[in-house]
Amino acid sequence: MNKETLLKELSKVNYPGLDKSILEMKIVDDLSIDENGKSEITLSMQNDEAFAVLESQLNDLFAGRVKVVRKSAAKKSIHYGNTANPNNRAPYAKKIVAVTSGKGGVGKSTVSVNLAVALAQKGFSVGLLDADVYGPNIPRMTSTAHEKLQWDENDKIIPSENFGIKIMSVGLTTPAADTPLVWRSSVAVSALIQFLEDVAWGALDFLVIDMPPGTGDIQLTMAQELPITAGVIVTTPQPVALDDVSRAIMMFKDIGVPIGGLVENMSYFIAPDTKKRYDIFGLGGGEKTAKKYAIPFLGKIPLDMQIREFSDDGTPAVAMGDKLQKGYYKNIVENLLKEIGE
Ligand SMILES: Nc1ncnc2c1ncn2[C@@H]1O[C@H](COP(=O)(O)OP(=O)(O)OP(=O)(O)O)[C@@H](O)[C@H]1O
């Protein structure tokens, strides 16, 4: 095999989980073929899991005829921080807001998008990072799902932009919305660290992070790798949701992440025809929980069919909704800014 054929083959090999070849990613550090036709490829990679995946893929591809070696000297800092003294992987962001909840489906992503856009409407420069690696909804919710990743001249990923905010999500790296990611959590975590370090965010007043559901690895890593200014906890009012949310609050408290406050989503429903109010999930659950854990209550958002439509259509309510709908999120942002002293 000559160098040309080898390069041609390598150009078809994508970096694990990304729609970009290892040549484009510039991780092929060296390529040699000796007089006996023995070839060796040196990959400069920091991620153990991704290297293992690539190594076996290349061994299969070349049926073992090409030796794959790893250049360990190129290892970047893999020094993980701890929550008492976190790293700062996002020194370009003045403030970092992490939107979380112990529970799935309570409206974290919808709140994240609308908070980010509301902050941008106030004149702040805002980045929105979708940390929900396995269920990335931010591209759809911001009408950026059709976009393809691009790189700038310094090999930094260019974030998508819409509604005045910069957006980064694993959903922008996979070719289709139904492509499942079967990453181990360590790969997911390193992808997120790459989104913090290798994206051309520019100077940000706020980096808003939409967390996945639960209280797991990703939440912990974010708290270790970023000095989070404020956690925003999203809940719905019913006791089952509040149990999970209590766990999220305790986790943040335990690992020393300051809590900006609690948002109660899907709080009540006003029937559009009769204007009658229904407290579908009960009344006052969010406020009670906020009181119990001595955290600020930032506001309520009712269950509103149009908010659901806005969110699924990729047109955030705070940008496209009526005065009332915009008001819910603006009110929450005002309260949050007060809490963090802006
Ligand atoms: N106030 C609301 N009124 C009506 N629908 C809403 C409201 N908030 C969110 N939704 C809808 O509820 C669904 C779940 O919301 P969202 O995806 O924001 O939740 P999530 O907590 O991020 O979920 P996951 O845990 O899966 O990440 C979405 O279809 C969204 O449009």
Ligand SMILES: [Mg+2]
């Ligand atoms: Mg979500």
